[in-house]
Amino acid sequence: MSAVVEPRELEFALAAAPPRRRAHVEGIVGFALLGTILLAVVAVRVFQLGDPNAQNLQEALLSPSLAHPFGTDAVGRDVFLRTLYGGWIDILIGVSATAVSVVIGLVVGVAAAYKGGALDALLMRVTDAMIAFPFLILSFAIVTITGPGSILGVFLALVARGWPAYARISRGETLVVREHDYVLAARTLGLGPARILRRHIVPNVVRPCLVLSFADLIVNILIITTLSYLGLGIQPPTPEWGAIIADGQAYILTAWWISTLPGIVVVLFGVSISFVGESLGRIEGSLLGAAGNRG
Amino acid sequence: MAEPPLLAVRNLRVRFRMRDRMVYAVNGVSFDVERGHTLGLVGESGSGKSATLRAVAGLLPGTAELTGDVRLAGAPLEPGAILGSAGAHVATVFQDPATHLNPVQKIGDALRETLGVRRGLTGMAATAEAVGLLERVELAQARARMSCYPHQLSGGMRQRVMIALALACDPVMLLADEPTTALDVTTQRKVLVLLKRLQRETGMAMVFVSHDLAVIADVCDAAAVMYAGSIVERGPTQALLAAPAHPYSDGLIRSIPTLDPDAVVTAIGGAPPDMSAPPSGCPFAPRCPRCEPDCRVYSVRADVSPRFAACLHPLVKATA
Numbered sequence: 001m002s003a004v005v006e007p008r009e010l011e012f013a014l015a016a017a018p019p020r021r022r023a024h025v026e027g028i029v030g031f032a033l034l035g036t037i038l039l040a041v042v043a044v045r046v047f048q049l050g051d052p053n054a055q056n057l058q059e060a061l062l063s064p065s066l067a068h069p070f071g072t073d074a075v076g077r078d079v080f081l082r083t084l085y086g087g088w089i090d091i092l093i094g095v096s097a098t099a100v101s102v103v104i105g106l107v108v109g110v111a112a113a114y115k116g117g118a119l120d121a122l123l124m125r126v127t128d129a130m131i132a133f134p135f136l137i138l139s140f141a142i143v144t145i146t147g148p149g150s151i152l153g154v155f156l157a158l159v160a161r162g163w164p165a166y167a168r169i170s171r172g173e174t175l176v177v178r179e180h181d182y183v184l185a186a187r188t189l190g191l192g193p194a195r196i197l198r199r200h201i202v203p204n205v206v207r208p209c210l211v212l213s214f215a216d217l218i219v220n221i222l223i224i225t226t227l228s229y230l231g232l233g234i235q236p237p238t239p240e241w242g243a244i245i246a247d248g249q250a251y252i253l254t255a256w257w258i259s260t261l262p263g264i265v266v267v268l269f270g271v272s273i274s275f276v277g278e279s280l281g282r283i284e285g286s287l288l289g290a291a292g293n294r295g
Numbered sequence: 296m297a298e299p300p301l302l303a304v305r306n307l308r309v310r311f312r313m314r315d316r317m318v319y320a321v322n323g324v325s326f327d328v329e330r331g332h333t334l335g336l337v338g339e340s341g342s343g344k345s346a347t348l349r350a351v352a353g354l355l356p357g358t359a360e361l362t363g364d365v366r367l368a369g370a371p372l373e374p375g376a377i378l379g380s381a382g383a384h385v386a387t388v389f390q391d392p393a394t395h396l397n398p399v400q401k402i403g404d405a406l407r408e409t410l411g412v413r414r415g416l417t418g419m420a421a422t423a424e425a426v427g428l429l430e431r432v433e434l435a436q437a438r439a440r441m442s443c444y445p446h447q448l449s450g451g452m453r454q455r456v457m458i459a460l461a462l463a464c465d466p467v468m469l470l471a472d473e474p475t476t477a478l479d480v481t482t483q484r485k486v487l488v489l490l491k492r493l494q495r496e497t498g499m500a501m502v503f504v505s506h507d508l509a510v511i512a513d514v515c516d517a518a519a520v521m522y523a524g525s526i527v528e529r530g531p532t533q534a535l536l537a538a539p540a541h542p543y544s545d546g547l548i549r550s551i552p553t554l555d556p557d558a559v560v561t562a563i564g565g566a567p568p569d570m571s572a573p574p575s576g577c578p579f580a581p582r583c584p585r586c587e588p589d590c591r592v593y594s595v596r597a598d599v600s601p602r603f604a605a606c607l608h609p610l611v612k613a614t615a
Binding site: 097180181182184185186187188189190191195199200203204249 | 352354386387389391394395396397398399400407408412413457460461463464
């Protein structure tokens with residue numbers, strides 16, 4: 001073995017090694033930010049690091065300091081701690097409602113497109129009706145039934161709003177994918193309809209749904225905060241991002257930190273999800289990654 | 296009674312319903328393929344060669360109407376039934392391997408899936424067999440390629456994967472729809488050599504559709520020249536190419552460019568007939584240099600003899 005590398009070989013080695021999973025700056029930022037927020041939220045919740053509802057009227061409306069990074073609110077609760085506790089419920093409901101929406105939408109859309117005919121017409125008219133329904137009225141109705149402050153009510157409202165978009169996307173995609181040559185080829189190999197649906201159609205339909213779901217997750221978390229801001233969602237004193245922000249609104253001129261700092265956390269969380277979704281979309285072969293140039 | 300041919304096609308007709316008219320794509324095609332033999336279907340675009348193959352394979356779209364008798368090893372097939380799904384050991388290789396492989400399925404998974412469905416292999420056994428198949432189709436670094444997605448492979452490699460998938464069905468017959476048309480010449484050559492070797496090893500029969508006479512000459516025992524949805528000439532490949540009897544076959548052979556700078560390449564004048572209104576008489580008559588008045592009225596009925604030309608005034612007397 002000679003240690004001398006032929007110049008041509010070296011050149012080839014250099015040219016032939018583009019990093020397969022290129023690290024994008026925004027991807028790194030997104031993952032770091034999301035990881036930090038998730039880690040803090042989960043750690044505080046799991047290890048019960050402090051009581052978010054502990055009041056100390058002597059320490060009311062303190063501005064941010066080392067002891068209270070986000071300051072304290074009107075009854076002397078630590079806003080930082082409440083923000084971290086609040087994230088748990090927002091993220092939990094947001095993620096689960098988005099996931100359930102994707103599954104329902106996917107099943108409805110694929111079934112409508114694959115079966116066609118009357119089932120297709122029926123399912124799609126229901127989908128249209130759901131899309132046409134004003135969201136706030138729908139949430140009022142659901143929350144009235146489940147009772148205000150119900151986590152279930154918020155969850156159902158989110159799912160009711162969420163699934164029709166996925167149904168439409170997956171129906172359209174299924175109509176395209178089922179005509180693709182590889183579906184025909186799979187049939188010539190003797191694969192059954194159920195397997196073709198599961199292994200060859202759904203995996204190609206699911207990606208656009210997942211891409212949307214990342215954007216949708218942000219919207220859902222904003223809706224949870226909006227609902228509690230309006231008093232329809234999670235009720236005080238349970239810490240929740242929207243409730244905390246609504247709480248601090250009355251003091252915005254004297255104690256700006258109560259609403260502003262949790263608000264910034266919500267924004268950072270949304271941005272980090274968006275960055276992560278974007279960077280996953282660029283990584284070849286990843287969950288959201290484009291497979292080659294044929295999308 | 297002699298053993299029935301592996302594939303017997305009789306009077307196959309395919310027509311496509313269009314919005315306001317019918318297109319008669321295949322008009323009474325009959326042929327036999329014996330075990331281990333290769334039949335080439337050759338013709339220009341729109342001659343019905345692919346429609347014939349797809350009709351046999353059961354791959355025509357819903358707008359197609361199909362009649363005729365197709366028998367596999369003597370057993371009649373339900374018209375339009377997909378051959379592979381009937382559990383028959385027939386596999387299909389397509390023209391464009393890029394679009395016939397699932398873009399989000401690793402090729403190893405595709406092979407394991409097919410092996411699971413067709414041969415009941417799972418787990419390690421399926422993986423080992425999948426690697427074995429990729430090695431048989433001479434895909435370099437077979438084991439490493441198992442975790443590749445189709446878009447990470449070149450055209451030739453993808454076609455090898457398609458062939459490996461076909462082999463996973465343990466075929467007694469391979470239907471090849473222009474399998475080398477989308478490949479460049481050197482890759483085409485390698486894939487043809489591979490197909491011939493696999494055929495020798497497995498003893499499978501092939502129906503090979505191509506517009507390229509050179510390819511047909513290379514792989515096929517017998518060739519059938521198609522024009523306007525009918526077989527116009529059939530014969531052993533060498534005999535047919537050496538002495539074509541039908542003027543259309545002759546024109547097709549003369550239109551092949553060669554590397555000889557002095558050779559004259561002759562194109563066949565005119566265009567194929569509109570298949571929504573097939574002409575009476577010989578369909579080639581309007582373009583035929585040897586056309587006689589009777590050609591406009593009469594046409595020769597196709598038969599299944601091994602050497603045959605559907606021409607009233609053949610260039611050579613084609614006799615069985």
